[in-house]
Amino acid sequence: MLSRTADHLFWMSRYTERAENTARMLNVAYETSLLPQSDAMALAGWQGILSISELLPSYTALHGEVSGRGVMEFMVLDEDNPSSIVSCLRAARENARAVRGTLTTEVWETQNTTWLEVRRMIASGAFERDPGAFFEWVKFRSHLSRGVTVGTMLMDEALHFMRLGTFLERADNTARLVDVKFHARQGDYFGSVAGKEQESDFYHWSAVLRSVSGFEIYRKVYRDVIRPERVAELLMLRPDMPRSLHASLNEVVANLRLIVSRPDSETLRQAGRLRADLQFARIEEILASGLHAFLTQFLERVNTLGTRISREFLVPMAA
Structure with a gap:
């Protein structure tokens, strides 16, 4: 197999998995923020999300003080943040497009539909209305991608x-x-x-x-x-x-x-x-x-x- 083809396949899967893991961490932080807790504990939770991804310096340089709303937007919507959910799903789709001929139709359509649908959801405000449902959707699309890959690829x-x-x-x-x-x-x-x-x-x-x-x-x-x-x-x-x-x-x-x-x-x-x-x-x-x-x-x-x-x-x- 050509190394460039292998590279696209490898990173397509990494970015899909990264989007899911980011959604998992943000969902837990969001749900935890709804529980009774001190301001210091709530702040530590959001700082932890940035620390996991080694993005605390990048975040503070752009947004200053850490806040739940700021972290959510930075880790979900910011297209300049390569580890945001939007950036990961876009990168996964672009890697899939580069090797479309190597993928089955089902694998390509799953990646492409995920990207098109996430753009629609964000434009419609679905993320802001119900972050929990959005994160569950990202997890589901990652599960679907893995299942289709194992179920249809040679x-x-x-x-x-x-x-x-x-x-x-x-x-x-x-x-x-x-x-x-x-x-x-x-x-x-x-x-x-x-x-x-x-x-x-x-x-x-x-x-x-x-x-x-x-x-x-x-x-x-x-x-x-x-x-x-x-x-x-x-x-x-x-x-x-x-x-x-x-x-x-x-x-x-x-x-x-x-x-x-x-x-x-x-x-x-x-x-x-x-x-x-x-x-x-x-x-x-x-x-x-x-x-x-x-x-x-x-x-x-x-x-x-x-x-x-x-x-x-x-x-x-x-x-």
């Missing part, structure tokens, strides 16, 4: 590059989410107060779980009150949790194996080593050595892996 290199992009992006976003949301609680909730669940704690951790569709899964797996250390374990180390770091790296390694030309590929080796570190890790050890440090290193390694994938298979990124 199981060849094109599909493998699309899946690779999806799960590499998912690993990155889940790690950022866990890091920011746990850092917001300053790590104290893993210590002596872990057994003293307060109502605000329940809403915080349940919101984190709902942002990755993990609330029902948590109840099924642990059958207990929500504990932060178990939330961390579920979102990082459980291979059966669809949006966990472990599950995402399983998919990255599986799809890399199908596209590498040599079994001794350094890219595959690094991906396998990162997956192994999650497979054999214990949450107690991670918490003892520092959750933030672990996730910071994980994100660096995922970024390095993305760079290696780009250099080996795709159009190399500009230095």
Whole structure:
């Protein structure tokens, strides 16, 4: 497969997944903002959204003081923000258009219709009238895109590059989410107060779980009150949790194996080593050595892996 074709397929899927993850985080922040809370806690929630995407400096340079309304507009509507939902869906559609001949009709029409429909919804004011419904729509369109892709594409290199992009992006976003949301609680909730669940704690951790569709899964797996250390374990180390770091790296390694030309590929080796570190890790050890440090290193390694994938298979990124 031509590297440019693979590049478009890879980034089409990454941008679609990024739009969904942004919608998930914004939806949780929006719903949390409706709960009784202090102004400082509300502000920290909106700042967390910008921190997850590393966009706090860009936002403050343009808008100054952080506010819920400002963050929502910046992360949804701002076409100059490459990580906004509108920008991601536009980029996904443009990448799909560039390789339209490689895609099935259903995949192309799904991407194209999503872009046309999001423009219509924003122009009609649908986002402002009901942000929650808009975010659910973005999630649904991402689910539809993945389902149509798996259900209609030939199981060849094109599909493998699309899946690779999806799960590499998912690993990155889940790690950022866990890091920011746990850092917001300053790590104290893993210590002596872990057994003293307060109502605000329940809403915080349940919101984190709902942002990755993990609330029902948590109840099924642990059958207990929500504990932060178990939330961390579920979102990082459980291979059966669809949006966990472990599950995402399983998919990255599986799809890399199908596209590498040599079994001794350094890219595959690094991906396998990162997956192994999650497979054999214990949450107690991670918490003892520092959750933030672990996730910071994980994100660096995922970024390095993305760079290696780009250099080996795709159009190399500009230095």
